[in-house]
Amino acid sequence: xxxxxxxxxxxxxxxxxxxxxxxxxxxxxxxxxxxxxxxxxxxxxxxxxxxxxxxxxxxxxxxxxxxxxxxxxxxxxxxxxxxxxxxxxxxxxxxxxxxxxxxxxx
Numbered sequence: 001x002x003x004x005x006x007x008x009x010x011x012x013x014x015x016x017x018x019x020x021x022x023x024x025x026x027x028x029x030x031x032x033x034x035x036x037x038x039x040x041x042x043x044x045x046x047x048x049x050x051x052x053x054x055x056x057x058x059x060x061x062x063x064x065x066x067x068x069x070x071x072x073x074x075x076x077x078x079x080x081x082x083x084x085x086x087x088x089x090x091x092x093x094x095x096x097x098x099x100x101x102x103x104x105x106x
Contacts, residue, residue, distance in 0.1 A: 003029075003092050008105050013075065014068040015103055021079040024048055028089040030076055031055055032096020037069055038062070042097065044090055048081035051093070068103045 006025035010033070013019045021027050031051050035042045038058045046054065055076065062073045 003088055003095065006092055007095060010072075010075075011103050011105050014071050015105075017067065017071045019075075021075045024082050024084055024089055025092055027051075027076070027079050027081060029092040029096045030072055030079075032093040033099055033102070034058070034072060034076055034096075035093075036097050036099055036102075037064070037072075042093065044094055046093070047085055048083060048089075052079075052081040 003025070006023075007029050010021070010026050010030045013021075021030060027048070028051070031042070034040070034055055040055060040058055042051065042054060059073055059077050062069075064070060064073075
């Protein structure tokens with residue numbers, strides 16, 4: 001899996017406000033972005049179900065104004081994390097947490 005494809009997919013979906021998260025690669029990048037937006041401390045080796053549980057309280061109370069952020073929350077809220085996990089998911093989570101160009105495909 002090329003991690004930049006998962007990143008671009010999430011950004012395009014937020015910009016167009018269309019589609020859903022497809023798999024844990026997109027989930028991990030999206031969760032990283034959300035973690036950055038909300039200032040959630042997320043361990044880099046977190047497993048999928050733990051990650052979903054970690055961000056769930058913030059997803060329920062998020063009250064941002066930005067439409068792209070709201071759509072990100074919608075996608076994350078509707079996603080059911082799969083059990084699969086690998087190092088690329090960790091890479092995508094960290095990329096989202098450190099993202100400098102929110103919602104820009106580069």
